Amino acid sequence: MGFIKKKRIYKYFLILALIILAFVVIISSTIGVADISFIDSLRIMVSRVPLVGTLIDSDGIRQSYYFIVLNVRLPRILLSALIGVGLSVVGSTFQSMFRNPMADPYILGISSGASAGATIAIVLGFGGIIGGLSIITLFAFIGAILTVLIVYNIARVGSRVTTLNLILSGVAVGLFLSSVVSLLMFFNRDDIEKIVMWTMGSVSSATWNKVRILTPVVTIGSMIITAYARDLNAMSMGDETAKSLGIEVERVKKILLVVSSLIVASCVSTSGVIGFVGLIVPHTIRLIVGSDQRGLLPFSAVWGAIFMVVCDTLARNLIPPSEIPVGAITSLFGAPFFIIMLYKNKKKVI
Amino acid sequence: MKRNKIVSLILVFTLLFVLVSCQQSNQDLANNKDIEEQELNTEGNTDEDIKQDVDSHTETSYPLTITDFYNREVTIEREPKRIISVAPAITETVYALGKGDSLIARTDFCDYPEEVASIESIGGLMDPNIERIVELEPDLVIAGAIFQKEILEKLEEAGLKVIILNEEQSFDGAYFVIEEMGKVLNAQEEAAKIVAGMKATVEEVAKKVEGRERPSVYFVMGFGEWGDYTAGRGTLIGQLIDMAGGKNAADDVEGWEYSLEKLIEKNPDHLICSISDNHREQLKEAEHYKDLDAVVNDRILEIDKNKLERPGPRLAEGLREIAEYLHPDAFK
Numbered sequence: 001m002g003f004i005k006k007k008r009i010y011k012y013f014l015i016l017a018l019i020i021l022a023f024v025v026i027i028s029s030t031i032g033v034a035d036i037s038f039i040d041s042l043r044i045m046v047s048r049v050p051l052v053g054t055l056i057d058s059d060g061i062r063q064s065y066y067f068i069v070l071n072v073r074l075p076r077i078l079l080s081a082l083i084g085v086g087l088s089v090v091g092s093t094f095q096s097m098f099r100n101p102m103a104d105p106y107i108l109g110i111s112s113g114a115s116a117g118a119t120i121a122i123v124l125g126f127g128g129i130i131g132g133l134s135i136i137t138l139f140a141f142i143g144a145i146l147t148v149l150i151v152y153n154i155a156r157v158g159s160r161v162t163t164l165n166l167i168l169s170g171v172a173v174g175l176f177l178s179s180v181v182s183l184l185m186f187f188n189r190d191d192i193e194k195i196v197m198w199t200m201g202s203v204s205s206a207t208w209n210k211v212r213i214l215t216p217v218v219t220i221g222s223m224i225i226t227a228y229a230r231d232l233n234a235m236s237m238g239d240e241t242a243k244s245l246g247i248e249v250e251r252v253k254k255i256l257l258v259v260s261s262l263i264v265a266s267c268v269s270t271s272g273v274i275g276f277v278g279l280i281v282p283h284t285i286r287l288i289v290g291s292d293q294r295g296l297l298p299f300s301a302v303w304g305a306i307f308m309v310v311c312d313t314l315a316r317n318l319i320p321p322s323e324i325p326v327g328a329i330t331s332l333f334g335a336p337f338f339i340i341m342l343y344k345n346k347k348k349v350i
Numbered sequence: 351m352k353r354n355k356i357v358s359l360i361l362v363f364t365l366l367f368v369l370v371s372c373q374q375s376n377q378d379l380a381n382n383k384d385i386e387e388q389e390l391n392t393e394g395n396t397d398e399d400i401k402q403d404v405d406s407h408t409e410t411s412y413p414l415t416i417t418d419f420y421n422r423e424v425t426i427e428r429e430p431k432r433i434i435s436v437a438p439a440i441t442e443t444v445y446a447l448g449k450g451d452s453l454i455a456r457t458d459f460c461d462y463p464e465e466v467a468s469i470e471s472i473g474g475l476m477d478p479n480i481e482r483i484v485e486l487e488p489d490l491v492i493a494g495a496i497f498q499k500e501i502l503e504k505l506e507e508a509g510l511k512v513i514i515l516n517e518e519q520s521f522d523g524a525y526f527v528i529e530e531m532g533k534v535l536n537a538q539e540e541a542a543k544i545v546a547g548m549k550a551t552v553e554e555v556a557k558k559v560e561g562r563e564r565p566s567v568y569f570v571m572g573f574g575e576w577g578d579y580t581a582g583r584g585t586l587i588g589q590l591i592d593m594a595g596g597k598n599a600a601d602d603v604e605g606w607e608y609s610l611e612k613l614i615e616k617n618p619d620h621l622i623c624s625i626s627d628n629h630r631e632q633l634k635e636a637e638h639y640k641d642l643d644a645v646v647n648d649r650i651l652e653i654d655k656n657k658l659e660r661p662g663p664r665l666a667e668g669l670r671e672i673a674e675y676l677h678p679d680a681f682k
Contacts, residue, residue, distance in 0.1 A: 034485035064484045067508045072481050127499045134500055189606060197476060204477060205500035207507075321472050321479035322458075 010295050017302040024306050025081065028313040029073045033320045036065050044069045076206035079214065080312040080326070081305035083203070083271055084281075086218040086263040088304025091278030092285075092296050093225055093260055096236040097253065098163045105264045105278035107167060108151050108257075109174030110144045114268040116177040117143020118198050123188045133210070136198065137269045144265035147173060152257065160250050162239070200325035201272030203312055210270050221263040222301055228252055229293040236291070274308075276330045280338045281307055287345040307334070410536040419495050419516040420502075426490065426511060429536045434486065436478055436493035439517055439662035441466060443528050444492075446544055446663040447537040454486055462656065462664070477501075484508045492531065519586040521552065523661040548666035552593070555673045558680040559595025565619035565676055567596040568644070570629055571606060573636055580608045587658045594673035595680075596620070610638055617643050622672065624655035651675045 030041035040061050048070065087105050094103040106112075121139035128135050151173050155165035181199075185192050225232075231252045234242040242249050267274075281304040282296060289295045311329040318324055415425045434455040435441040441460035444453050450465060455472045472486075473479040475496055483491065483505060491510055493502075494517040505512050513534065515527050525545050532541020569587050572579035581587035582603040591598045599618040600608050621644045623629035630652050633639045644650060657668030674681045 032481050033479055034481045036485075062487075064487050064508065068481050068484050071507060072484065072504070129499055129503060193476065202477070204480065205498065205504060207500075207504065316481075321470075321482050322474070323477065323479065 006295070010289075010299075014298055014302065017299065017306070021081070021302055021306050021309075024309050025077055028077050028309050029069055031313055031317055032068065032073055033317065034065070034068045036069060040065060041069050045074075071208070075208050075211050076203040076312060076316075077309055078211050079203045079206040079271065080308040082211070082214045082218045083267045083274060084277060084304035084306070084308030085222060085301045086214075086267045087274065087278035087308075088281040088285075088300040089222045089225055089297055090260040090264050092282035092293065092300045093232060093256055094278075095282055096232040096293060097256060098167055099236055099238070100163075100167070101283065102279070103167075104275070105260070106174070106268075106273070106275070108170035108261070109147050109177060110261060110264045111268055111273045111275075112174040112177035112181070113147025114140040114144040114265065115181050115195075115199050115273065116147075117141070118269070118272075119181045119184050119195050122191050122194050122198065123184050133213070134205075140269035141265050144268060145261065147177065148257070148261040148265070161253065163253075197325075198272050201274040201327040202323065202325055203271050204316070204323055206270075214266055214270060217266045218263055221259045222297075224259050225256060226294075226297045228256060229297055232256075232293045232297075233291075236293075272325075272327070274327045274330060276327070276334050277304055277308060280334045284338055284341050287341050410533055410538060412536075414534065416513060416530070416534060419514040420499075422514070424511055424513050426534060428489075430488075430490035430511075430534070432486070432488045432490070433535070434472065434483055434488040434491045435460065436472075436491065436497060437475060437515075437517060438462070438656065439524075439527060439660040440492050440494065440515065440531070442660060442662040442664060443531050444535070446528070447532060447535055447540045449535045449537055452535070454488060455483070480504050480508075484510070490534070492534075517661050519659070519661055520589065521548070521661075521665060524548070524663070524665045527661055528663060544663050548663070551666040551670055555594060555669055559673055559677050562595055562677055562680065564595055564597040566599045566616065567591050567620045567622060567672075567676065568599040568613065568616070568618040570621055570623040570633065570639075573629075573633070573639060578608045578610050578613065579606045580613075582606060582608070586661075590658055590669050590672060591622075594669055594676055596672065596676050614638060614642070619649065620644050620676065621650045623650060623652060625652045626655060 026042070026045065029045065030036070030038045036044075044061060044066055090105040091103070094105060094107055095101060097103075098107065100107075118136050118140040120143070121136040126135040126139070130138065151166065151169045152161065154173070155161050155169040157165075181195070185195055188195075231242070231247045234245045234247045235249060235252070239249050264278075282300045285296055285300045285303055289299050308326075308330070311333065312326055314333070315324045315326045315329045318329075410429070412428045413425050415423055417423055431452050432454050433444060433449070433452045435444055435453060436457055438457065438460045441453065441456045442462050444450060445463050445465065450463075453466075453469055455470050456466050457475055457478065458471050458473060459475060460466050460471070470482075472482045475494065476498055478501065480501060488510065491505060491512045493512065493514050495514055496517075497514055502512055502514065515530055517523060517527060525548070528541050528544050529538075532538045569581045569591065571581060580600040580603075581591075581598070582605050583598065583601040584604050585606070588598045588601060592601075599613070599616045602612075621633070621642070623633065630650050633645050633650065639645055651672065653668065653671055654664075657664045657671070
């Protein structure tokens with residue numbers, strides 16, 4: 001079946017996936033360390049919906065519970081979902097763009113750049129907060145963006161850049177920055193714990209402010225990338241092939257790089273380096289939906305969100321009151337899941 | 351085509367609703383919190399009436415405004431009865447001030463006095479569980495400066511009172527923590543007693559070890575595969591060794607790293623190690639360490655490391671232990 005015929009089925013499945021996402025979000029906000037009953041959590045959330053809210057009797061629920069559900073849990077759930085979307089979309093994009101199934105959002109050294117930025121901020125003692133974002137987050141973001149610029153400029157020839165050079169440059173710069181981080185950690189022994197905790201990734205300090213900032217970046221960025229889905233399909237067959245199909249390869253590459261970098265830089269600077277999502281989610285979806293980015297991108301986005309929300313819920317509830325870093329959970333649960341999927345679909349992959 | 355448009359519109363509106371209404375929730379929560387506080391204020395009068403006839407010099411009068419480590423002005427309306435401590439030194443101080451009954455939660459690292467075991471933990475020093483802290487509805491959260499700013503903001507958003515104390519690792523740091531908390535918890539008399547006691551011990555030790563020959567002492571923080579660590583010049587432990595009438599063998603470095611070669615060369619007279627890490631036995635087996643004079647002759651002092659690191663009530667005790675070990679005849 002061609003994509004056009006599949007389109008209808010996909011649309012239904014996509015809406016179904018979105019509904020599942022909504023369910024997962026709502027159910028996750030009822031689960032937590034604080035002992036808030038399921039019904040109470042639902043009542044708390046519904047009471048915030050403008051019209052329906054007034055119909056719900058919400059007496060007898062403590063103020064602190066309102067705060068916990070609405071301002072502690074919900075922001076971090078939404079933040080996880082956004083990160084899931086961002087990382088999956090960029091992962092899928094990079095896999096097509098670099099024609100490399102092992103490509104993940106951090107292949108251009110963005111994560112190392114963000115880590116280096118954050119480490120410098122921590123080591124210099126910048127713990128403050130400006131405009132709702134911690135200085136560490138800002139430094140991480142700047143680090144990530146600077147890294148991409150450096151990587152791009154090392155790899156380019158005039159105004160063109162080959163994907164191979166980008167990968168090589170990204171790997172080299174990334175490794176260099178990692179060693180910088182290690183060195184900084186060595187000379188600042190007292191800060192090691194802070195640095196490592198930041199790197200491992202956590203959404204525990206999520207705020208509505210962060211959600212508000214990340215939402216436009218991720219949603220608009222993802223929409224832009226999705227608009228280039230067909231171009232990505234062509235590019236995955238090689239630059240020459242794509243050009244002969246009428247794609248402006250260099251221009252598309254630049255746009256996708258810029259948008260992807262912004263998405264990943266934003267995600268990493270707010271939550272640390274959460275690995276695995278960008279690599280595995282697109283592959284898993286690919287086993288179900290196929291390699292056509294027109295279906296792959298939207299589904300990766302939604303399932304990436306669901307995956308992240310589930311992982312975050314596990315991370316904060318498995319061993320209360322401690323929290324396992326989300327990155328550990330994504331690898332721990334993502335890997336077996338992917339192996340199972342791969343096993344079942346081995347023949348398809350050939 | 352039309353159906354697509356309707357579906358998209360519904361999705362967009364839902365998203366907008368969610369975002370807008372969540373903006374509202376912040377406002378409403380802030381308003382509700384004010385109402386709650388006003389209701390509670392009227393109940394507080396009776397406590398203050400009872401305290402009228404006590405010497406006003408040592409009684410804390412509430413509301414009390416404190417400027418904490420981050421230069422935040424925190425106003426405490428009445429004596430805190432439900433306290434959460436996010437640092438071991440603070441937990442120890444709470445108990446030492448006799449306010450152990452008011453402690454409702456502490457960190458994983460708080461282990462003294464033994465009673466804390468029966469009090470629940472809310473996680474680590476840097477990443478305590480925000481949900482649990484909010485759920486417990488404490489009157490006051492006291493933390494050390496290692497507390498993440500973002501978590502601080504989150505707790506303030508929840509309307510909780512948080513004080514960050516500067517836990518400087520020194521005797522002055524300990525005195526500061528104890529006195530500040532004495533003020534905040536209305537235990538100023540107790541705090542003054544503790545601080546006076548600690549200062550007396552410090553003076554006593556100083557007098558007794560004055561003029562005596564200083565043996566060289568090396569504090570074993572870590573050894574083995576992960577490198578050799580000690581307390582160098584400028585660390586609190588280094589300071590304690592000095593105050594106890596010893597000479598810190600590692601005072602040629604600042605910080606915690608040391609080189610095995612130098613240690614062997616210096617061959618210190620005594621070693622100090624931590625009881626909890628069971629180092630004493632391990633040292634006797636460890637390569638190179640087992641050949642040191644101090645190990646061969648078992649001139650090793652085992653001590654509770656926490657007494658030497660936490661800027662709290664037990665700091666003077668730690669000092670005394672080291673001094674008594676180094677100069678036993680001075681303390682007979």
